[in-house]
Amino acid sequence: MSTNTEQKPTTFIGGAANYxxxxxxxxxxxxNFGRKVFPDHWSFMLGEVAMYSFVVLLxxxxxxxxxxxxxxxxxHYEGSYAPLKxxxxxxxxxxxxxxxxxxxxxxxxxxxxxxxxxxxVAAAGLHMLRVFFTGAFRKPRELNWLVGFFLFLAAMGGGFxxxxxxxxxxxxxxxxxxxGMLKAIPFIGPSISSGLFGGEFPGDEIVARLYSLHxxxxxxxxxxxxxxxxMMVIIHKHTHYSGPGKTDENxxxxxxxxxxxxxxxxxxxxxxxxxxxxxxxxxxxxxxxYGPYDPSPVSAGTxxxxxxxxxxxxxxxxxxxxxxxxxxxxxxxxxxxxxxxxLAFLAVVAAYPFIEKxxxxxxxxxxxxxxxxxxxxxxxxxxxxxxxxxxxxxxxxTDLIATNFQMNLNQVLTSMQILLIIGxxxxxxxxxxxxxxxxxxxxxxxxxxxxxxxxxxxPHGEYIEVHEQVDKYELWKLVDFxxxxxxxxxxxxxxxxxxxxxxxxxxxxFYFEDRIAPVSKAEYELAHADHSPAPSVEKPKRKPRELxxxx
Amino acid sequence: xxRRPWAIGFVIFLGLVLSGGGYAAATNVVQAEVSSADxxxxxxxxxxxxxxxxxxxxxxxxxGGPSLIGVGAASVDFQVGTGRMPGQASGPQLYKKPVQFTExxxxxxxxxxxxxxxxxxxxxxxxxxxxxxxxxxxxxSELFRINCAMCHNAVGAGGALTxxxxxxxxxxxxxxxxxxxxVTGPQNMPVFNDANLTPEDKRDIIAYLKYVEEADSVGGxxxxxxxxxxxxxxxxIFGLGFIIAITVWLGAKAN
Numbered sequence: 001m002s003t004n005t006e007q008k009p010t011t012f013i014g015g016a017a018n019y020x021x022x023x024x025x026x027x028x029x030x031x032n033f034g035r036k037v038f039p040d041h042w043s044f045m046l047g048e049v050a051m052y053s054f055v056v057l058l059x060x061x062x063x064x065x066x067x068x069x070x071x072x073x074x075x076h077y078e079g080s081y082a083p084l085k086x087x088x089x090x091x092x093x094x095x096x097x098x099x100x101x102x103x104x105x106x107x108x109x110x111x112x113x114x115x116x117x118x119x120x121v122a123a124a125g126l127h128m129l130r131v132f133f134t135g136a137f138r139k140p141r142e143l144n145w146l147v148g149f150f151l152f153l154a155a156m157g158g159g160f161x162x163x164x165x166x167x168x169x170x171x172x173x174x175x176x177x178x179x180g181m182l183k184a185i186p187f188i189g190p191s192i193s194s195g196l197f198g199g200e201f202p203g204d205e206i207v208a209r210l211y212s213l214h215x216x217x218x219x220x221x222x223x224x225x226x227x228x229x230x231m232m233v234i235i236h237k238h239t240h241y242s243g244p245g246k247t248d249e250n251x252x253x254x255x256x257x258x259x260x261x262x263x264x265x266x267x268x269x270x271x272x273x274x275x276x277x278x279x280x281x282x283x284x285x286x287x288x289x290y291g292p293y294d295p296s297p298v299s300a301g302t303x304x305x306x307x308x309x310x311x312x313x314x315x316x317x318x319x320x321x322x323x324x325x326x327x328x329x330x331x332x333x334x335x336x337x338x339x340x341x342x343l344a345f346l347a348v349v350a351a352y353p354f355i356e357k358x359x360x361x362x363x364x365x366x367x368x369x370x371x372x373x374x375x376x377x378x379x380x381x382x383x384x385x386x387x388x389x390x391x392x393x394x395x396x397x398t399d400l401i402a403t404n405f406q407m408n409l410n411q412v413l414t415s416m417q418i419l420l421i422i423g424x425x426x427x428x429x430x431x432x433x434x435x436x437x438x439x440x441x442x443x444x445x446x447x448x449x450x451x452x453x454x455x456x457x458x459p460h461g462e463y464i465e466v467h468e469q470v471d472k473y474e475l476w477k478l479v480d481f482x483x484x485x486x487x488x489x490x491x492x493x494x495x496x497x498x499x500x501x502x503x504x505x506x507x508x509x510f511y512f513e514d515r516i517a518p519v520s521k522a523e524y525e526l527a528h529a530d531h532s533p534a535p536s537v538e539k540p541k542r543k544p545r546e547l548x549x550x551x
Numbered sequence: 552x553x554r555r556p557w558a559i560g561f562v563i564f565l566g567l568v569l570s571g572g573g574y575a576a577a578t579n580v581v582q583a584e585v586s587s588a589d590x591x592x593x594x595x596x597x598x599x600x601x602x603x604x605x606x607x608x609x610x611x612x613x614x615g616g617p618s619l620i621g622v623g624a625a626s627v628d629f630q631v632g633t634g635r636m637p638g639q640a641s642g643p644q645l646y647k648k649p650v651q652f653t654e655x656x657x658x659x660x661x662x663x664x665x666x667x668x669x670x671x672x673x674x675x676x677x678x679x680x681x682x683x684x685x686x687x688x689x690x691x692s693e694l695f696r697i698n699c700a701m702c703h704n705a706v707g708a709g710g711a712l713t714x715x716x717x718x719x720x721x722x723x724x725x726x727x728x729x730x731x732x733x734v735t736g737p738q739n740m741p742v743f744n745d746a747n748l749t750p751e752d753k754r755d756i757i758a759y760l761k762y763v764e765e766a767d768s769v770g771g772x773x774x775x776x777x778x779x780x781x782x783x784x785x786x787x788i789f790g791l792g793f794i795i796a797i798t799v800w801l802g803a804k805a806n
Contacts, residue, residue, distance in 0.1 A: 042802030045801065085689055122786055126791065169700075406717075409713055
């Protein structure tokens with residue numbers, strides 16, 4: 001430069017920033033990322049909650065690794081918990097007890113780690129439901145749905161391997177079930193089991209192996225998937241809810257710098273704080289109550305953590321006595337059936353965006369989210385899935401439902417078996433009809449406005465009810481959605497109607513046969529040409545009750 | 552050689568005496584305590600007024616009630632002392648309810664039932680203490696996990712059995728009643744006689760249960776000690792519920 005116009009920063013922070021920028025060109029990066037726009041809505045923060053819980057898991061987990069010893073060698077407990085003094089147990093269990101009783105802050109760390117794990121999977125699950133019900137998985141985000149799905153599986157795996165590490169009676173019972181499920185797989189099951197456990201269950205290897213998975217492989221997997229997940233969010237940009245000025249070509253919201261950096265940073269500490277408060281006041285997994293693992297006893301009320309509950313429920317709800325002997329091998333369908341059904345359920349969850357895209361044939365990019373009511377069939381399917389999962393989940397606590405509500409265990413079980421089959425069907429139809437009814441209401445409001453309950457008499461004697469027209473901003477929300485119509489099975493180039501296209505046509509009519517079209521411009525104008533101009537009567541001084549408090 | 556006709560009868564008699572006597576010795580049935588005739592008479596009066604309609608006027612059992620011959624004083628003390636008897640309604644299992652008799656009345660009925668035939672007696676105080684050098688709580692907790700936890704849960708929070716039956720929660724049950732339940736096996740519970748669990752074993756189990764009940768919770772509120780189900784419900788309803796309230800608050804600022 002010929003003229004010296006360069007300004008030197010005068011403040012300390014300015015100086016430091018300039019020092020870094022001159023050496024690392026951080027300015028460009030910040031400019032790029034700092035201006036990234038994110039829309040603001042509470043439901044967009046659920047994934048964030050999962051991520052912050054994961055950060056808490058990493059911090060507390062690191063502390064725990066300093067003191068935990070993943071060995072199944074036997075010792076006599078000499079710590080401070082009186083009812084186990086002198087008891088024979090594994091080093092893993094003894095070190096977990098030491099963390100709980102003899103290491104300062106250890107119990108708090110154990111509890112915050114466990115509560116954070118429960119919250120991590122719960123927030124991730126709720127985030128998945130939000131993405132599903134708003135159609136955020138549509139093009140271009142199908143692959144990110146898959147990444148998220150695998151993140152959820154990895155979270156479940158991380159949780160289960162962690163649950164098994166203390167080597168107490170509860171977690172040992174859980175591992176025994178895994179062992180049983182593995183052994184139920186025909187032909188190869190027993191080999192898989194003995195490979196995993198290093199011989200016959202329980203062996204003396206499993207804790208160390210689960211430890212490697214829990215502190216190394218699974219966290220690494222989660223970090224990598226999380227990075228990909230977030231990178232895709234940046235590539236795709238965030239979705240936004242329908243509203244004036246919000247289209248599939250833009251994103252409306254606030255920039256990362258400084259709004260979201262401050263907001264998200266503060267939110268992390270709120271999540272951390274809530275978790276710490278819970279961990280400091282509520283016991284979780286009191287391993288000292290369960291005692292050291294021993295293959296013979298099983299305690300009543302033995303359940304896995306909540307995210308594995310639906311699998312446990314599937315096992316409990318499956319009818320027993322369904323063993324079939326084939327070629328000298330017993331196929332225990334009481335175990336295989338739940339295994340197959342759970343895997344099929346997961347497969348449908350993973351494949352859903354691709355299925356829906358195939359049915360609609362919609363190749364457009366979608367950045368404006370659907371209101372759940374505007375996709376009645378999808379919302380119905382989602383509700384059916386939620387009910388199916390919830391019944392399996394509740395199935396894991398049949399014994400507790402029976403004792404705590406003084407009911408008959410067998411009847412609880414039978415009711416759940418029936419509910420598992422008819423519940424999703426009922427949920428589908430009720431939800432779909434509710435969505436269509438809400439769409440009808442929206443249409444009515446868009447065309448004729450809200451009923452105010454105010455009846456006026458016109459000068460020529462006619463009585464009318466005054467309808468309050470919604471403003472343009474509100475109107476946009478009511479009419480801005482895509483209308484799909486059922487497609488017909490069409491012949492291909494060879495003039496044949498393939499089975500695939502028949503299935504697709506059938507699914508398409510299943511999806512879109514019952515539909516409410518958005519209000520078109522012509523309809524809107526017609527509706528307003530009919531009884532406009534609006535009645536020019538003097539407004540009453542006092543607002544009608546329905547309107548008070550709005551806006 | 553020709554046997555005399557009574558020889559077979561004698562051999563059968565001998566066999567019965569030996570096996571019966573041997574069984575009685577082996578199972579170590581505690582003889583009924585010596586009670587005064589007055590107490591027995593008083594107990595019989597109470598029995599006739601309150602129990603005989605189901606258990607028969609001589610405790611021989613009737614429609615709706617089993618025979619009480621040989622159940623011993625411990626059984627009466629447990630059933631009446633915890634309010635389970637007189638039964639409120641028939642069903643898969645009787646529930647606890649407020650006790651309807653005074654200590655003296657219960658002792659009188661126990662003495663009467665014990666006078667019908669020998670059976671388990673009300674335990675001595677030495678097996679009901681929960682502190683002392685000879686008590687091995689580690690042993691008690693291990694025995695509890697092996698013998699009791701599958702129905703009563705690892706810390707005695709209770710659990711479900713089939714067809715409406717259940718293993719009740721053990722919190723708040725007196726030492727004496729726990730001991731009596733073990734020796735008499737009330738309702739759906741198996742009997743743990745002295746050959747199975749010695750009186751010292753029973754004492755250790757009771758000491759463990761009392762420790763669990765009375766010790767301060769180290770980790771904070773215990774959520775009823777029913778394990779991961781309560782924890783899962785808690786995290787969804789209160790944990791995530793509270794966090795969602797925060798997200799709504801953060802999201803609302805923009806509007």
